[in-house]
Amino acid sequence: MESDLPERVARAVAGTRAMVSGLFDRLRVDSLDEPGVTRDPYGPGEQLAHRTVIAAARGMGLGVEVDFVGNALLTLPGRDRLAPRVIVGSHLDSVPHGGNFDGAAGVLAGLAAVAGLQALGLVPDCDLTVMAIRAEESVWFGVSYIGSRGALGTLPDDAMEARRRDTGRTLADHVAECGGDPAAMAAGRRSLAPESIRAYLEVHIEQAPSLAEAGRAVGICTGIPGTLRYPDAWIEGQADHVGTPRRFRRDAAVAGAEFAMALDALWEAREAAGIAMACTLGRFHTDAGSHGMTIVPGTFFFSLDVRAYDAEILVELERDVEGIVAGIEQRRGVRFHRGIRAGAAIGRVDPAIAAGLEQAAAELNLPVLHLGSPASHDGAAFAAAGVAMAMLFVRNENGSHNPREAMEVDDLLAACQVLTLWLARNICQDSRAEQERA
Numbered sequence: 001m002e003s004d005l006p007e008r009v010a011r012a013v014a015g016t017r018a019m020v021s022g023l024f025d026r027l028r029v030d031s032l033d034e035p036g037v038t039r040d041p042y043g044p045g046e047q048l049a050h051r052t053v054i055a056a057a058r059g060m061g062l063g064v065e066v067d068f069v070g071n072a073l074l075t076l077p078g079r080d081r082l083a084p085r086v087i088v089g090s091h092l093d094s095v096p097h098g099g100n101f102d103g104a105a106g107v108l109a110g111l112a113a114v115a116g117l118q119a120l121g122l123v124p125d126c127d128l129t130v131m132a133i134r135a136e137e138s139v140w141f142g143v144s145y146i147g148s149r150g151a152l153g154t155l156p157d158d159a160m161e162a163r164r165r166d167t168g169r170t171l172a173d174h175v176a177e178c179g180g181d182p183a184a185m186a187a188g189r190r191s192l193a194p195e196s197i198r199a200y201l202e203v204h205i206e207q208a209p210s211l212a213e214a215g216r217a218v219g220i221c222t223g224i225p226g227t228l229r230y231p232d233a234w235i236e237g238q239a240d241h242v243g244t245p246r247r248f249r250r251d252a253a254v255a256g257a258e259f260a261m262a263l264d265a266l267w268e269a270r271e272a273a274g275i276a277m278a279c280t281l282g283r284f285h286t287d288a289g290s291h292g293m294t295i296v297p298g299t300f301f302f303s304l305d306v307r308a309y310d311a312e313i314l315v316e317l318e319r320d321v322e323g324i325v326a327g328i329e330q331r332r333g334v335r336f337h338r339g340i341r342a343g344a345a346i347g348r349v350d351p352a353i354a355a356g357l358e359q360a361a362a363e364l365n366l367p368v369l370h371l372g373s374p375a376s377h378d379g380a381a382f383a384a385a386g387v388a389m390a391m392l393f394v395r396n397e398n399g400s401h402n403p404r405e406a407m408e409v410d411d412l413l414a415a416c417q418v419l420t421l422w423l424a425r426n427i428c429q430d431s432r433a434e435q436e437r438a
Contacts (some may be wrong), residue, residue, distance in 0.1 A: 102405060235428075357390060
């Protein structure tokens with residue numbers, strides 16, 4: 001029976017296809033916001049998504065707990081309820097007008113894996129929890145990993161005062177409105193102690209088409225980049241008449257353009273040296289309230305995200321950025337106001353779990369690709385807290401954070417097969433032994 005476990009896992013996971021497809025359809029309908037979907041964190045979109053997956057979990061007989069952050073913990077009880085649990089998780093929020101799969105695919109993958117184990121009659125040795133995590137997308141509040149870091153007690157001190165970009169209201173207000181406890185979050189209380197977690201695994205669509213390019217359905221993550229961020233930076237120049245000669249100008253927009261080109265040159269040079277990194281200016285604009293065709297812009301607004309897989313490289317990149325800023329300020333007579341500095345730690349993948357996932361894929365005859373994540377994920381928050389972490393990626397042709405996400409459910413189920421076989425091999429040993437004896 002043990003020798004045919006991969007085949008039985010594949011059949012059991014295939015049997016969840018209708019459930020998974022139906023949940024994706026429900027999530028899309030609940031959050032449709034053309035173009036794409038919007039599941040706003042601590043708002044109606046995310047609330048509906050959480051209700052949908054909680055209802056599905058209850059229908060599967062799972063235990064349901066909602067912590068003071070608002071994360072949903074959907075648990076298949078293990079034989080030893082006191083042993084450190086395994087968490088399979090991801091987020092349910094989206095960017096505005098995003099795709100239906102970013103984040104949500106990981107939560108549904110967890111439910112599919114649990115359903116697969118149930119179909120196989122396997123009981124985990126420890127609790128197995130599917131975690132639907134709140135507010136991963138930092139575009140809304142300018143804070144990374146709110147749900148996971150809130151659960152782990154590692155939020156920045158001022159996080160609860162961050163304001164959502166569309167409503168202008170604080171994170172504390174939004175959390176309270178959704179039934180959470182902002183005071184507990186601000187105090188750094190933990191709903192999840194790292195020592196109570198044996199491992200955290202996450203399934204996520206790929207966010208650059210590496211798997212699509214390679215013709216592979218599944219990838220194994222080699223690491224999550226750390227980030228340096230300035231969510232609300234701006235350049236102070238001087239507004240002038242359009243006829244002002246160049247030597248007198250303190251043009252904030254041209255300073256911004258020079259900054260962008262210098263960052264791109266920095267990235268190009270590092271990439272040529274074999275260093276994986278990325279620079280992104282997500283917001284990049286003059287002041288809509290005062291700009292005009294005959295006005296030299298006196299202010300220019302931008303956000304900056306710099307990411308790399310090595311902590312020393314990230315420090316070097318920050319020094320490089322400071323040097324670029326100093327040069328532009330001197331040449332153009334402007335001043336850069338960086339605002340609040342934010343960021344997230346590098347997410348290191350546990351090599352033993354990654355090797356186990358690779359072995360599971362081999363047993364299932366699924367060729368995999370090893371790739372670093374170009375994006376940030378909740379897994380990095382767990383890794384930073386000392387929890388063993390690993391990730392699987394699913395093929396997706398058109399990137400993410402856009403309505404054209406192109407994940408196929410069958411590709412997701414391939415990743416679920418890998419995940420389920422790993423779970424069966426690693427946390428269902430007693431149950432498998434009983435089946436062998438029977």
